[in-house]
Amino acid sequence: MAKSSALSTQLSLEESAWELFETGAYEEVSKLAEKNAKNVFLNHLRAVCEFETETNTANNFPLEGKTVLTPLLGAYLHKAKGNSKEAAVLFHEYFKASSSPVSYSILTTGIKACEEVGAHKACADLIQRYKALWSDGYFAKLEFFSLYHLRKFEEALKTFKENSESLKEDRDVLAALGLCFVHIGKFEEACNILEKLPGAGEIPSYEDKVTEYSDRIKSIPKYEARKKELSRTELLDLGYAYLFSESYKKAEEVFTSLVFQE
Structure with missing residues (x-):
């Protein structure tokens, strides 16, 4: 029965x-x-x-x-x-x-x-x-994405871990997983996942992003000198400059401040 x-x-x-x-x-x-x-x-x-x-x-x-x-x-x-x-x-x-x-x-x-x-x-x-x-884990993928869209990122990560065998090859799941790590401030983990996505050649690699943001990385001291005056766009640039220069804690602080501005 x-x-x-x-x-x-x-x-x-x-x-x-x-x-x-x-x-x-x-x-x-x-x-x-x-x-x-x-x-x-x-x-x-x-x-x-x-x-x-x-x-x-x-x-x-x-x-x-x-x-x-x-x-x-x-x-x-x-x-x-x-x-x-x-x-x-x-x-x-x-x-x-x-x-x-x-x-x-x-x-x-x-x-x-x-x-x-x-x-x-x-x-x-x-x-x-x-x-x-x-x-049976039948709805594991749907549960993961439901939690992701509800912005319950820690719970989404837990769901992924519990069902990693069935989800680990799914490109859409992995992309969202990387973004979960971004949202909770774990940028290094996010980069590691996003770099290894199936078909990752279709998106810029971490090294490509470092090159793309090289000028802004060099300008970090200038951004920091006028941090209180930065526009939202400039703050985003600073956040990514920190991220792609591996200053993860500082990147987290900038992105968190932007979230609270919304």
């Missing part, structure tokens, strides 16, 4: 239907709903089965009433109508409630719906619930 939250408040009929649903026995769920036509929970669960199998017949039977599945059913209805953002909101609402019953199929559908609209917070939240039940 697939893992799920227990339906402790449901009657045995509902529990039986949920167990059938978890195992993918959707036809059996439909039969139970047909035999118990006034059972709102079974009607809602039957509709979810129809949406999961994409048969587009979910509206052909009663959907009125309210159950624990109401937000989930609403999410599927919006998804079927192409209202992707509304669907993502309702999937998030449903799964953030710890009492909501969970199965592999509906949770993965919810995560993918949130990914589709770039709902990074919802993705991160739903993936945490997924990881509490399944430890």
Whole structure:
């Protein structure tokens, strides 16, 4: 049987239907709903089965009433109508409630719906619930990028370390990983990663950047002499001059000051 939250408040009929649903026995769920036509929970669960199998017949039977599945059913209805953002909101609402019953199929559908609209917070939240039940790393890349876009760089680094075997060859992940190190002020680590990206020949190497910034590196004393008067552009130049002259601590101080100016 697939893992799920227990339906402790449901009657045995509902529990039986949920167990059938978890195992993918959707036809059996439909039969139970047909035999118990006034059972709102079974009607809602039957509709979810129809949406999961994409048969587009979910509206052909009663959907009125309210159950624990109401937000989930609403999410599927919006998804079927192409209202992707509304669907993502309702999937998030449903799964953030710890009492909501969970199965592999509906949770993965919810995560993918949130990914589709770039709902990074919802993705991160739903993936945490997924990881509490399944430890297969299926959503490792999505979790990494969700945390990155949420600017939770330390957590993104932790996710990468936990899933390095599956992520270490992904160029996009490595590029974002390098930027994570930049954002937390670890510029040397950032340079080491960005230099070694697959296809790194397409971007300037560290040595190229040193050459590019050579004049500004030579001008560091002049920048420092009038540091309080520097424009934002000049501060950026100074920060990169420090970075590419391996004065990482000073580079961090400059970039941090720029962040607080935003």
